[in-house]
Amino acid sequence: MKIRMEIAPDLQEPELVLRCPCPGDKEASLLARLGSLAAEHTEKLTGLREGQTYLLDPRQVLYADTVDKRTFLYTAGAVYETGLRLYELEERLRDKDFFRAGKSALVNFNAIQSLRPDMGGRIRLTMEGGETVYVSRQYAPWLKKRLGL
Numbered sequence: 001m002k003i004r005m006e007i008a009p010d011l012q013e014p015e016l017v018l019r020c021p022c023p024g025d026k027e028a029s030l031l032a033r034l035g036s037l038a039a040e041h042t043e044k045l046t047g048l049r050e051g052q053t054y055l056l057d058p059r060q061v062l063y064a065d066t067v068d069k070r071t072f073l074y075t076a077g078a079v080y081e082t083g084l085r086l087y088e089l090e091e092r093l094r095d096k097d098f099f100r101a102g103k104s105a106l107v108n109f110n111a112i113q114s115l116r117p118d119m120g121g122r123i124r125l126t127m128e129g130g131e132t133v134y135v136s137r138q139y140a141p142w143l144k145k146r147l148g149l
Contacts, residue, residue, distance in 0.1 A: 043092070047073045047080025054080060058096045062111040062127045064089050066104040076129040099143070101125075102136040109146070 016034055020027050044055040060075045066086045073080045082089070090098065090106055097109040111128045118124040121137030123144075135143055
């Protein structure tokens, strides 16, 4: 496979073109990955903190949870409230390695530092920054499968 870059000052935004003699699964997979990478750089979440709205990169979010019908985004340094419901966040973040950890929690798989079994079939996660999040026994099998346990 050849890779090259062309400078085109008349373009408004970068454009990737995949040229191939006969497209197949490998090419489709490559396009899907490139599309996902492009979306990572453009899609932001909004979070409210101390009366100000912040733009958050989804990769900064360690986990999200719902308390009293309000949804919060937790980063290493702060907590933000979002207007999105948990199921809406789940849909938006599914391609970014977030998974459902319980009825009221989503976790960034890439922000897990360590894990250990807990009582009742739950899994206790330690996130980057030291916070603890629990995966309920209902969602624990998915995580175990993902980890190959």
